[in-house]
Amino acid sequence: MSYINIDCFAGGGGASTGLEQASIKIDIAIDHNPSAILMHKTNHPETLHLTEDIFEVDLKKYIKTSDKVGVMWASPDCTSHSRAKGNKPKDSGSRILAWAVYDLCRQIKDITGELPKIVFVENVEEIQKWCPLDKNGNPIKEIEGCCYGCFISAMRKKKDGRFSSAFGCRYCKNKEDCLNG
Numbered sequence: 001m002s003y004i005n006i007d008c009f010a011g012g013g014g015a016s017t018g019l020e021q022a023s024i025k026i027d028i029a030i031d032h033n034p035s036a037i038l039m040h041k042t043n044h045p046e047t048l049h050l051t052e053d054i055f056e057v058d059l060k061k062y063i064k065t066s067d068k069v070g071v072m073w074a075s076p077d078c079t080s081h082s083r084a085k086g087n088k089p090k091d092s093g094s095r096i097l098a099w100a101v102y103d104l105c106r107q108i109k110d111i112t113g114e115l116p117k118i119v120f121v122e123n124v125e126e127i128q129k130w131c132p133l134d135k136n137g138n139p140i141k142e143i144e145g146c147c148y149g150c151f152i153s154a155m156r157k158k159k160d161g162r163f164s165s166a167f168g169c170r171y172c173k174n175k176e177d178c179l180n181g
Contacts, residue, residue: 003070003117004028004063007047008054008104009097012039015073015122016047024071030057054100059107069108069116074101076123098127098151105155119155 007016010029019026029040030050037051050057063069076097101121109115130148131139 003068005071006030006069006073006104006116008072008074008101009076010040010049011036011075013043015075016040016044019071019073020044026073028062030054054097055103057104057107059104060111063108063111065111065113067112068114069112071118071120072101072104072108072116073120074098074104074122076100076121098123098130102151102154 004027005019005024006028007013007019007026008030010016010026010031011033013029016026016029026044026047028048028050029037029044030052031037031040032051032053034051037049040047041049048062050062098121101119105115105119128148129139129144130151131143131146134140
């Protein structure tokens, strides 16, 4: 069986190169940055390149109902979580990018009837502390990690192949609460 493999937040193609070295050919690369996609095209000319906002991608244009997605690799922006920038959050917009992985998995499930066989989300360990920000733009310590917990809960697959609709804490009653984190 042949699988379609997707690199989200593809950048210049470093992860795609690593995956190809592991015999996983990337079929679709997604990144919003035209310069990054140009570099990816140089490194991976056989790949379909989508220069789009990750939240705006419509996979129905590129994946058929008979397709199966093998690997989906995602490296969402980590600068809002990384200690390399002093643990100072950048903005809530870049902090929600992991949710694009959830949204793309839902699209794949809706199109093909199945989730990707394997989903990799690569990020810094501080993403595990992801939570809403206070009015000064600082993480709310009392609920540290709640948005990460909600994301992980939502990504868990039930035995019937559906996504969980449960969220991981009392603060986040739905995905939108985490989107504000």
